[in-house]
Amino acid sequence: MGRIAIVTGGTRGIGEAICVRLKEHGRTVIASYGGNDAAAQDFTERTGIATQKWDVGDHEQCQDAVAKIATDHGEVDILVNNAGITRDATLMKMTYEQWEEVLRVDLSGCFSMAKAAFPKMRERGWGRIVNVGSVNGQSGQIGQVNYAAAKSGIHGFTKSLAAEGARYGVTANAIAPGYIATDMLATIPDTVMEKIVAQIPMGRLGEPGEIARGVEFLTSDNAGWITGSTLSINGGMHMY
Numbered sequence: 001m002g003r004i005a006i007v008t009g010g011t012r013g014i015g016e017a018i019c020v021r022l023k024e025h026g027r028t029v030i031a032s033y034g035g036n037d038a039a040a041q042d043f044t045e046r047t048g049i050a051t052q053k054w055d056v057g058d059h060e061q062c063q064d065a066v067a068k069i070a071t072d073h074g075e076v077d078i079l080v081n082n083a084g085i086t087r088d089a090t091l092m093k094m095t096y097e098q099w100e101e102v103l104r105v106d107l108s109g110c111f112s113m114a115k116a117a118f119p120k121m122r123e124r125g126w127g128r129i130v131n132v133g134s135v136n137g138q139s140g141q142i143g144q145v146n147y148a149a150a151k152s153g154i155h156g157f158t159k160s161l162a163a164e165g166a167r168y169g170v171t172a173n174a175i176a177p178g179y180i181a182t183d184m185l186a187t188i189p190d191t192v193m194e195k196i197v198a199q200i201p202m203g204r205l206g207e208p209g210e211i212a213r214g215v216e217f218l219t220s221d222n223a224g225w226i227t228g229s230t231l232s233i234n235g236g237m238h239m240y
């Protein structure tokens with residue numbers, strides 16, 4: 001049996017591509033999802049990958065979920081914090097609820113999942129944590145003070161966790177995707193989408209598989225001396 005990997009938000013979009021890629025590379029994968037039962041069932045039928053439903057924004061549910069996975073499949077070796085939501089609006093129109101909801105799921109979710117999985121990784125002397133940030137956490141974006149704050153927070157979270165895990169063989173890295181062709185782009189008006197694509201030097205959106213390949217590498221034995229880094233995969237949209 002391969003290393004055990006949890007991918008949050010794993011049944012659709014980038015998460016699905018990560019799950020499939022990790023499975024192809026010998027990992028035993030469990031995909032979490034938050035609400036869409038039909039999509040999760042469809043995902044398992046297509047990929048043969050197990051799913052488990054919980055809210056990553058709920059601290060206790062994260063603890064319970066990781067404990068159940070350890071019992072059912074084995075201790076977790078790899079955690080990919082991929083689950084994320086957007087509630088886009090300019091600051092002028094954004095409600096506190098929109099701010100709070102995105103911070104809870106996108107940023108606190110990473111804390112709660114790492115809190116549940118990291119201790120056993122540390123104890124066993126091997127672990128890989130990959131947190132999915134965003135180009136918009138690096139550069140900022142109109143309509144995303146909530147999302148950009150959460151994703152920017154992920155980058156600081158990752159570096160601090162990397163420093164804590166390094167001496168125990170646990171790495172923590174971030175991936176910062178650019179604009180990827182998934183359902184998440186569905187709410188963006190066409191006129192705005194044109195402006196966004198015009199800002200991508202490669203002239204096109206990314207594909208989920210282009211992110212998944214980076215995650216697979218960072219969770220492999222080959223990446224054992226890489227920690228605290230951010231891998232930007234964004235078609236050249238933001239470079240630094």
Ligand code: CAA
Pocket residue numbers: 086088089090093133134135136141142143144147177178179180184185187188189191192195196
């Ligand atoms: N890039 C460039 N210009 C943008 C922009 C963007 N991302 N978002 C908004 N604008 C521009 C609009 O075109 C508009 O310009 P004009 O006044 O010249 O026409 C101006 O900003 C104001 O925007 P709206 O008129 O659209 O204002 P609104 O209140 O109706 O809607 C909004 C605001 C909800 C932010 C909407 O513009 C929007 O959805 N923008 C896209 C935001 C975005 O990029 N979200 C990323 C989602 S994908 C993701 O988050 C994944 C990831 O990690 C990359």
